[in-house]
Amino acid sequence: MRPRAAVAQRTAVAQRTAVAQRVAAGFLLALTLAGCGGSALTADSGRAPAGIELTVFAAASLREAFGAVKESYEATTPGVTLVFSFDASSALRAQVEQGAPVDVFASADTRNPRILVDAGLTSGEPLAFAGNRLAIVVPAANPAGIAAPVDLARPGVRLVNAGPEVPITAYASEMLGNLARLPGYPEGYVAAVAANVVSREDNVQAVLAKIQLGEGDAGVVYATDATAAGDDVRTIPIPDEANVVATYTAVVPKDAPHPEAASSFLAWLRGPEGMAVLARFGFADPTS
Secondary structure, three states, X not given: OOHHHHHHHHHHHHHHHHHHHHHHHHHHHHHHHHHHOOOOOOOOOOOOOOOEEEEEEEEHHHHHHHHHHHHHHHHHOOOEEEEEEEEOHHHHHHHHHOOOOOOEEEEOOOHHHHHHHHOOOEOOOOEEEEEEEEEEEEEOOOOOOOOOHHHHHOOOOOEEEEOOOOHHHHHHHHHHHHHHXXXXXXXXXXXXXXXXXXXXXXXXXXXXXXXXXXXXXXXXXXXXXXXXXXXXXXXXXXXXXXXXXXXXXXXXXXXXXXXXXXXXXXXXXXXXXXXXXXXXXXOEOOOO
């Protein structure tokens, strides 16, 4: 073989060998990352990517329960931090519509997430993750002497309500309509109750705070809020046939910064671990 041909052949062999070595090294690196879990979400792991902050917009009535959710979820999902923003579901929905960078929107109703779905602003359908009931609360001293829901229509009673777009308001209206159909409730009951409203608050937590401070004689909140308030308020029994079930649903906004992590969080929230945490705070399975 001529010298130049031999050199060319050796060069070609060396080049092929180098390429093969680089391919092999890349393959081994991929295997190593896969073995270590990497940072990508996989169907087998069911875990969210590590090293991220997951932004969750949540209804004000979830504040206490989601504090425990944060502790439990972060303990089982290293590298993921839950960052919450609490307010009325309607106010949070408006922020999502305006393009706020949010990963999960957890609402106290089905209506607000559905509005986002219908507008094409979500990835997938709403997920029902909790159920709640309503409670009528009065200050611990109960200065107005309210003993039953019928007393809410009595002249002079000061009622604290949430704003018209807040989910608790729609639930309360449904409850009052149910009460009005029961024996012993006067004609014009709903209108008389409406006439006693002295303030409208931004969210259900603000309603509860006003009652705790004695700035109103009664208000309608969620049963979980009344339980969390402890001895600061009294609860007036609502007949079972008049009470309503509040269904909490959540969605992943279309432009969520971490959509896979958001989906993983919702799967955990609706799973046995998440449901157990929520149950500690009085929330029920939404399908029960």
